[in-house]
Amino acid sequence: MSSKYIKRFIFVFFIISVFVTGCSIGRNPIESGKAVTMYIASDVHYLADSINDKGTAFQNFWTSGDGRMLNYADEIIDAFRNDIKNNKPDVLIISGDLTTNGEKQSHLALAKKLEKIEKNTGTRVYVIPGNHDIENTWARGFKGEERYKTPTISASEFKKIYKDFGFREAISKDKYSLSYLAAPSKDVWLLMLDTCEYHLNKKAGSPVTNGEISENTLNWIRKCSKMAKKHNTRIVTVMHHNLFNHNTRINYGFTLDNSEKAEQVFRECNLNLVFSGHIHIQDIKYNGEDNDRIYEITTSSLLMYPIQYGVLRYSSLTGFDYSTSQVNVDSWARDTGISDSNLTDFMSYSRLFLADNTYKKAYTALSKTELYTEEEMEAMAETLSLLNVNYFRGTTNNIKDSVMNSIGYKLWMKAGEIESLENLRAYILSMIPHDDMDNNKLHIN
Ligand SMILES: [Fe+2]
Incomplete structure (x- = not known):
């Protein structure tokens, strides 16, 4: 075959490859x-x-x-x-x-x-x-x-x-x-x-x-x-x-x-x-x-x-x-030589941010009712904060029992007739898991 035909053959093969693979040369599917x-x-x-x-x-x-x-x-x-x-x-x-x-x-x-x-x-x-x-x-x-x-x-x-x-x-x-x-x-x-x-x-x-x-x-x-x-x-x-x-x-x-x-x-x-x-x-x-x-x-x-x-x-x-x-x-962060302590301890920092955020929202709503003591408000805000942090992580099953036995949770359950707390109380109930499903692990045959 002359070099002219070889070149033509390579060109046609290239065009077909591009068409078949959808322009994804070098990205063939992983083998069966x-x-x-x-x-x-x-x-x-x-x-x-x-x-x-x-x-x-x-x-x-x-x-x-x-x-x-x-x-x-x-x-x-x-x-x-x-x-x-x-x-x-x-x-x-x-x-x-x-x-x-x-x-x-x-x-x-x-x-x-x-x-x-x-x-x-x-x-x-x-x-x-x-x-x-x-x-x-x-x-x-x-x-x-x-x-x-x-x-x-x-x-x-x-x-x-x-x-x-x-x-x-x-x-x-x-x-x-x-x-x-x-x-x-x-x-x-x-x-x-x-x-x-x-x-x-x-x-x-x-x-x-x-x-x-x-x-x-x-x-x-x-x-x-x-x-x-x-x-x-x-x-x-x-x-x-x-x-x-x-x-x-x-x-x-x-x-x-x-x-x-x-x-x-x-x-x-x-x-x-x-x-x-x-x-x-x-x-x-x-x-x-x-x-x-x-x-x-x-x-x-x-x-x-x-x-x-x-x-x-x-x-x-x-x-x-x-x-x-x-x-x-x-x-x-440590490997990159970053000295920002928020980044070198990011798990604690991000957890604290979410926990604090939730705690403050709960505490503000509770104090507006003027119905609770300082101790009670702290216990209730703490319960909501702990649940929320675990809810986003998919781990509420791990803390369900201790939360339901806590003073804060019991106070929330008694708050049913306080209209301004109804949303937060309902949110707490919606976070309590009703099955034993592990939200972070699954096997399907
Ligand atoms: Fe989003």
């Missing part, structure tokens, strides 16, 4: 029979430094939040990247709410960090949007005492910014949302579902919390399931909104608006392992009989105590094994 390790993080809520001078407006913003350690967002993500570099999981999944409020600058800066992860570790990154990420009318930067409007992004910009983190290598894409099907391994595929309703944000004037899966997308899911069956592949489903209620009180806007329909289709399609975020707590729920059970794991926010993520291992011999792990901020 090989174990796969996936890290699952959620609700990163990143805020770029370029729009944040960390002045008064920002300090007021983050300290009045729900306990997200926004002041150390960069450090947490860098420490997480270090964990990934050390352990080299095959896959990193982020189940939405990548940014604080959909700021374009935050998306661009986070995408750069994700690019570094793929380049330095070989870990394949897959993302989906959360309700805060697209067309967010609350996108703000912080300067001195001012919050100022900053550009947000459209759905097509989201696809463009995160093209290397799922969209470009998808083996199927939904025409009606940003959902896609990815095949990091020949044994396990990822059904990455966009459950957000950002098209309603402008009219609502705020990021719509609710989510649903449209009929069209449900039909596309059915097609994906058929494809997986044909290839004898298991599917792990990932979405931002929840399939099941994870709290008896806090579920409207968190659980999909059409969760019953979605559950029915998931069951029909054998989608029995679902990961979600949104509610910021670590929790595992299931529904259905032994042989037809759907498990849903909600991953807590990466920015909140205990700064944790999920680790999912799949092996064709043993099935799926799930556990959680905490980002090693403390040792990353």
Whole structure:
């Protein structure tokens, strides 16, 4: 064969390879029979430094939040990247709410960090949007005492910014949302579902919390399931909104608006392992009989105590094994030569921040009633604080008995007729676990 024909042959082969692999040269699926390790993080809520001078407006913003350690967002993500570099999981999944409020600058800066992860570790990154990420009318930067409007992004910009983190290598894409099907391994595929309703944000004037899966997308899911069956592949489903209620009180806007329909289709399609975020707590729920059970794991926010993520291992011999792990901020800070004691003892610092935050809210509400002694208020605030910290971590089962026997809990239960305390009392009841489920561990054959 002449050199001209050899060159032509190489060129044609190159074009075919690009077409077949969806432009993902060097990222062939992990071979069948090989174990796969996936890290699952959620609700990163990143805020770029370029729009944040960390002045008064920002300090007021983050300290009045729900306990997200926004002041150390960069450090947490860098420490997480270090964990990934050390352990080299095959896959990193982020189940939405990548940014604080959909700021374009935050998306661009986070995408750069994700690019570094793929380049330095070989870990394949897959993302989906959360309700805060697209067309967010609350996108703000912080300067001195001012919050100022900053550009947000459209759905097509989201696809463009995160093209290397799922969209470009998808083996199927939904025409009606940003959902896609990815095949990091020949044994396990990822059904990455966009459950957000950002098209309603402008009219609502705020990021719509609710989510649903449209009929069209449900039909596309059915097609994906058929494809997986044909290839004898298991599917792990990932979405931002929840399939099941994870709290008896806090579920409207968190659980999909059409969760019953979605559950029915998931069951029909054998989608029995679902990961979600949104509610910021670590929790595992299931529904259905032994042989037809759907498990849903909600991953807590990466920015909140205990700064944790999920680790999912799949092996064709043993099935799926799930556990959680905490980002090693403390040792990353020490190794990097950082002297900030908040960072070198970050577990205690972030725990104390969430505990204090909850304690103060409870104490303020209790003192306004003028019904309790100082000792009683302290005991009650302490009970709520302890429960809340464990609730976000998914460990309320470990403290359930001691909490229910505490003076603080008994006083809360007696506070039923005090109207101004009704919400906090109901929240306490909703955090008490009603089963023995371990929220940080799961095995599925
Ligand atoms: Fe969130």
